[in-house]
Amino acid sequence: MPVLRRMVHEVHSIEIGAATQYEQHQLMVGRDQAEALFADPALASVRVHVAAPGDRARIVAPLDVVEPRTKGSAGGVFPGWMAPVNRPRGGDTHVLRGAAVLAAGYLPRNQEGLIDMSGPAAERSPFGRTNNVVVEFDRADEATWQEAEVALRRGLLRLAVHLADAATSAEPDTIEELAPPHRPGTPTGGLPRVGVITNLQTQGAFKDVFVYGRSMTGSLPTLFDPxxxxxxxxxxxxxxxxxxxxxxxxxxxxxxxxxxxxxxGQDLCFAGMVLCPEPVAQADKELVSTHAAWLCRAASFDAVIVTKEGAGNADNDLMLKVDALEADGLTAVALYAELSGADGTGPPLVAGPRSGAVVSTGNYDQRIKLPAVDRAIGGAQLRIADADATAAVEIPTAAILSALSPLGAGWLTCRAEQELADQKLVGQMLGGTA
Amino acid sequence: MTIAEQVGAPRIVPGRGIPYPSGDPSLPPAGEQQWRRQLVQCALDAVTTAVEHPTIFEAGVVHA
Amino acid sequence: MRVLHYVNQFYAGLGGEDSAGIGPRMLEGTVGPGRLLAQLLGAEHEIVATLVCGDDHAASNATAAQELLEMARDAGAEVLVAGPAFGSGRYGLACARLVAAAQSAGLPALASMHPDNPGISDAGEAPVIASGATAREMRPSVQRLAAAVVKVAAGEELTPADGKVTPAARIGQLVTQRSAARAVELVLRRLGGDREATEVPVGGFGVVEPAAPIDKAASVTVALVTEGAVVPAGNPDRLESARATRWLRYPIDGVDSLASGEWESVAGGFATTAANADPNRLVPLDAARTLEREGTIGRLHEEFLVTVGNGTPVATARRFGVEWAAELRKAGVQAAILTAT
Structure with missing residues (x-):
């Protein structure tokens, strides 16, 4: 099995300049080079900005976010988009860690959110902590929004490769060797075999996630090389x-x-992953869930962490899988955001599992006050708050990009008020005896 | 188990997909009209039936 | 102290569902559960009058609480008591709105209802005392309420020991371990034998008491309602695409079908391509209209009610349900078809 090596180049600062270069952890983004990568009949124009952690800046209506990566002149990253789907696996991938490229701006089917680069929202989003290259765009008059969306995705992926290309000759800060998961039957020394099921949304335009460039709509779950x-x-x-x-x-x-x-190798044996679609029909949801549980058993998983994409009906996919796994004798844990209302007193889950366990990724409805910022990228208005994009606003956590990440990228959780009070009491008692 | 059952909805008529509870874009127009009529007819059958707990009424099936 | 007591039309002896549409009014002295309450309050406090409103009217008119409050003031109320509403949603909502309005206007007020009553979240700053789930628990519920009234009249704070409902809030907070790491920890704890370990309690089901069936659809008015965010094209009333705070109504009298281009869904939670190509896929108006014409449906209600069920908190959704029920009952609707996405 070929091993993947991620050659990690850390990015500590970012700026826009005449030509793209990476030196001593500083990333310079060549404006003209970057904008040229978005040349597409569906886009009238684009504008490249940067936003770094600590900046008093707000990114309004962020769309997709990509980490800069390249495999060098041979190519091979983003198979199905930037490389053939049958490109060789493994090899060396250069990564600009601490950097991200993203598009921001009005897209009709995008639910508007934001990223702040400082303040409480910055602490809650993984992208408040990255050095961001942000692309604003104007759709060409004759293009549809769907065409503009595809053009943006291609542009972002090209830009991600372009930036990482600048680091290929630099000495990496670290090298991560990503071994394949342990096959069934491999001696584990008594450690449990733990895997992951990741559900991907499959509802067509603006509601799809791509695997090798294609949607999983209509597919059965598949064991997948993590x-x-x-x-x-x-x-x-x-x-x-x-x-x-x-x-x-x-x-x-x-x-x-x-x-x-x-x-x-310490507490567990990493056993692999299953990718699943999130079908729109109940019978298909049940089929996919039963089949995913069957695959996990066939791959000799003892326990599974289940993740989702979206809310509402996606909660049903999560619930069905956890229940199917537990019914098959596997230990299951799912990641859910809570919807308990602004004051946190409502029922936390609409459709939770009957068995298994749930990790809380935070409360969707909890409101947060954000201070005013000096500049905004992606739009002059924050529609969800009916305010100027730079204004001090109060918003629900639901609007902060990936703050409640069902893939587990965020740092939020919820605890019962009583539990918190008890902790505080214990803290005081411990403080008193110290 | 469906979300409708889990939240305790007493009378449930399953549709064929979340984005079109009273339709089915895979059918030709006349077939979809027929399906929608069956769904509404089934819902009317459901509200004339006594239930004690979440109960599923399948459209296109005759309920005694 | 001069106490005013609020009850619905049923407990005022003015009739059942047929009288649920009556507007705010005041009766002298005590009625129904007010008699027991007066007896338990003793000589120091007097229920000088009883406020009444029909449940449908109270739940579907935003001004009802204010009108009742003015009546209470005119009667010289020093304390306002509402209920017990037990598990009844519309009655609970009416009690909650009234005591919230009174309390925020500086008139001490408290309500009594079951902790699961959907109206409870509308009580604002006013305390709610737990009652039983049904009128079978009238006596203990009123006993608890009377004791709480005495405390409030004495200017004392109510606590959970008095039966005050204090919903356990779950508070969001930042932690050092990200969610994925905590998921791995949780798996290991469960594999290690702690089968109860979880960050959010699992299990638990909604229980809805089914309404009695109607006799024949051909002899009643049927309404179409949806959480699929179907609105006139361009969304003139700006219904949210997620996290609904309100619901809307649109007339469909004389409309045979929801035409593409004239109606659209603004829901953010699902792909709307199919629904926008034919909005009857979300609200089955064309089929329902045909069935009405053929006599299978007696009459189709003259408007449909709509909100968006996308990231809407359960408490908000339950309140919409109570308001819709009141609205539709008031209009004489006996059955509703709710299309959900």
């Missing part, structure tokens, strides 16, 4: 709930896979 996900085989074209969105960046750095790798 290394391929970590090497860019999954690209997002999904614009629902901002806080619940899994942009391409989060798939490239699939948090559950990463955490399973981190514990591999």
């Amino acid at each position: 290394v391929e996900v970590e090497d860019g085989a999954v690209v997002s074209g999904q614009y629902g709930h901002p806080a619940l969105r899994n942009p391409t960046y989060v798939h490239q750095n699939h948090p559950v896979i990463a955490e399973l790798r981190a514990r591999d």
Whole structure:
């Protein structure tokens, strides 16, 4: 089995300049070079900006986000988009860690969200902590929004490769070797075999996630090489709930896979992954869930972490899988955001599993006050708050990009008020005896 | 188990997909009209039937 | 102290569902559960009058609470008590709105209802005392309420020991371990034998008491309602695409079918291509109209009610349900077909 090596180049600062270059952890984005990558009949014009952690800046209506990656002159990243689907697996992929490229601006089917580069929203989004290259755009008059969306995705992926190309001759800060998961029957020394099921949204234009450039609509679940996900085989074209969105960046750095790798050989044996569609018909949801559980058993998983894309009906996909797994004797844990209302007193889940366990990725409805910022990218208005894009606003957590990430990329959770009070009491008692 | 059952909806008529609860774009126009009529007819059958807990009424099936 | 008591039309002895549309009014002295309440309050407090409103009217008229409050003031109320509403949604909502209005206007007020009553979230700053789920628990519920009234009249704070409902809030917070790492921890804890470990309680089902069936659709008015966000093209009333805070109504009298281009769905939670090509896929107006013409449906209600069920908190959705029920009952509708996405 070929091993993938991620040559990690850290990005500590970012600016726009005449030509793209990467030196000493500084990324310079060549404006003309970057904008030329978005040449497409569906786009009238684009404008490239940068926003770094700590900036008093707000990115309004963020669309997809991509981590800059390249395999050098041979090509091979983003198969199905930037490379043939049968490109060789493994090899070396250069990564600009700490950088991200994203599009921002009005797209009719995008649920508007935001990223702040400082303040409380910055702490809640994985993209408040990255050095961001942000592309604003104008659709060509004769183009449809759907055509503009495809053009933006292609442009973002090209830009991601272009930026990472600048680092191919630099010495990497670290090299990550991504081994394949342990096959069934491999001695585990008594450690449990733990895998992941990742559900992808499959509802057509603006509501689809791509695997090797194609939708999983109509597919059955499949055992999938997690290394391929970590090497860019999954690209997002999904614009629902901002806080619940899994942009391409989060798939490239699939948090559950990463955490399973981190514990591999110590507490568990990383057993692999299953990718699933989220069908729109109940019978298909049940078929997909039963089949996914069957695959996990066939692959000798002892336990499974289940992730989703979207809300509402996607909760049903999650619930059905957890229940199917537990009924088959596997231990299952699902990641859900809570919908308990602004004050947190409502029922947390609409459709939760009957068995298994749930990790809370935070409360969708909890409101947060954001301070005013100096500049905004992506739009002059924040429609969800009916305010100027730079104004101090109060918004629900639901609007902060990936803050409630169902792939586990966020740092939010919810605890019962009583539990928090008890913790505080214990803290005081411990403080008193110290 | 469906979300409708889980939230306790007493009378449930299943559609064929989330984006079109009272339609089916895969059918030709006349067939879809017929399907929608069956769904509404089935819903009317459901509201004339006594139930004690979440109960599924399949459209196109005759309910005694 | 001068106490005013609020009850619905049923407990006022003015009739059942047939009288649910009556507007705000005041009766002298006590009626129904007010008699027991007066007895338990003792000599120091007097229920000087009883406020009444029909459940449908109260739940579907935003001004009802304010009108009732003015009546209470005119009667010289020093404390306002509402209920017990038990598990009844419309009655609970009416009690909650009234005590919220009173409390925020500086008149001490409290309501009594079951903790699961959908109206409870509308009580604002006013305390709610837990009652039983049904009128079978009238006596203990009123006993608890009376004790709470005495405390409020004395200017004392109510606590959970008085039966005050304090919904357990779940508070969002930032933690150092991201969710994916906590998921791995949770898997390992469960594999290690702690089968109860979870960050959110699992299980639990909604229970809805089914309405009695209607006799024949051919002899009643049937309404179409949806959470699929179907609105006139261009969304003139700006219905949200997610996290609904309100619902809307659109007339369909004389309309045979929801034409593409004239109606659209603004829901953000699902792909709307199919629905926008034929909005009858979300609200089955064309089929329902045909069945009405053929006599299978007695009459189709003159408007449809709509909101968006996309990231809408359960408490909000339950309140919409109570309001819709009141609205439709008031209009004489006996059955509704809700299309859900």
